[in-house]
Amino acid sequence: MKKEEFKKLGRNIKYYRTQKGMSCANLAKILQRQEKVLVEMEEGKRIYQLKTLEKIAKALDVPLEKFFDFEWD
Numbered sequence: 001m002k003k004e005e006f007k008k009l010g011r012n013i014k015y016y017r018t019q020k021g022m023s024c025a026n027l028a029k030i031l032q033r034q035e036k037v038l039v040e041m042e043e044g045k046r047i048y049q050l051k052t053l054e055k056i057a058k059a060l061d062v063p064l065e066k067f068f069d070f071e072w073d
Contacts, residue, residue, distance in 0.1 A: 010044040
């Protein structure tokens, strides 16, 4: 993936997180990650592992493929 795609992926995750009314701190706690790490992921500054994306999707109750929908950007 290109750097811009990681940014779009992060924006999509942030979108679904905020749609669920969940704070970054709450999601980080569920994922057992530091909030800073999650913020960096949402900003496209960190690369996601598939396992992490699956955990985020499960925590947000969103199909994993929704994170990769870059059409509306």
